[in-house]
Amino acid sequence: MQDRLRPWGRVLGLVLAVWLAWAGGWGRALAMAPPSPLPPGAERWTLRGVKTxxxxxxxxxDISWGTVMPPKVFAIxxxxxxxxxxFVSGPWAGRQGADLVRRMxxxxxxxxSHGWAHVNYTGLSDQGVQDNIxxxxxxxxQLTGRDPRFVRPPNGDFSPRTLAAARxxxxxxxxxxxxxxxxxNPGVDTIIRRVVTRVHPGDIVLLHASDTCKQTDLALPAIIRDLRARGYQLVTLEQLLQTGTPDFRD
Structure with a gap:
């Protein structure tokens, strides 16, 4: 009887070995699977808001340098x-702005992140973009205790290649x-008007707080008042992304 069962035992053992090898490979494949695909267009476009x-x-x-305008804007x-x-640059955050970044x-x-060197990313190699970021x-x-998730490239300069390098x-x-x-520095009224007449639900508004910008602190209170009077809720970028579908455009 035992002699008759031995061939079946060998067959079952072989089947079990094959199944374990397949299952292990499948498990490894799942572990190595790429993340969910980005929305259509995200591979070559930047995040500009949410659809909501x-x-x-x-x-x-954006803050690249300075000791005068950054604390003024923060105070407001x-x-x-x-x-x-x-979006802060590495050199400013690590030197002039270290205490202010912690307070923020x-x-x-x-x-x-606003990157390290304030240079166009399209002029850097993929490795150069990644090292900068x-x-x-x-x-x-080191200053905030959290890893940044987003980068705004200096001068708004990007290409499909630099987007992929950042990802x-x-x-x-x-x-x-x-x-x-x-x-x-086009004038306080111009700054206010540009924001309040162009803003829309799910918008990301670009402002600056480096010392080269002389009028941001003068325009900011009116921008905040006007947006709130129009019923807008002011939120962080991460909070904004929870309200709708990410809007990737060129």
């Missing part, structure tokens, strides 16, 4: 209880839907 009917908007500020946001998103994070503001991210993480190190590239042009 809710009247929500994210005020975002803190006084008005605005949870803004600050403690106040509930979102601190994201990683270096700034390490500083932000490879875990970052989504963000630009904006409405540009205040405050960096041009």
């Amino acid at each position: 009917d809710r009247k929500v908007v994210a005020l975002t500020f 946001l803190e006084r008005e209880h605005v949870p803004a998103t600050m 994070a403690a106040a509930g503001m979102e601190v994201e 990683r270096r700034a991210g390490a500083v932000i993480r 490879a190190v875990g970052y989504t590239t963000v630009t904006w839907g409405t540009d205040s042009l405050d960096w041009m």
Whole structure:
């Protein structure tokens, strides 16, 4: 009897070995599977807002350098209880702005990356883009205790190649839907008018808080008042993304 069962035992053992090998390979394949695909167009476009009917908007500020305008802008946001998103450069955050970045994070503001060297990413190699982003991210993480998820490329410069390079190190590239042009110092009324007449539900608004911008602090209180009077809720970028579908455009 045992002699007759031995061949079947060998067959069953072989089947079990094949099944385990297949299951193990399938498990490894699942573990190695790429993340869910991005929305159509996201591979070559940047995040500019969300598609939503809710009247929500994210005020975002780029900071590359300075000791005068950054604290002025922060004081207004803190006084008005605005949870803004600050895109800060690594050198400024690690030197001139270290204490202010900590205070921003403690106040509930979102601190994201403006990269390291303020250069166009399209002029860098893929490795250069990634090194630029990683270096700034390490500083932000040290100051805030969290890893930034988003990067705004200097000068809003990007290409499908730089978007892919940023994604490879875990970052989504963000630009904006409405540009205040405050960096041009066009006049306080012009800055206010550009924002309040162009803003729309789910919008990302570009503002600046570097010292080269001389009028942002003068325009900001009126922008906040006007948006709230129109029924807009001011939120961080991460909060904005919870209200609708990410809007990727060129």
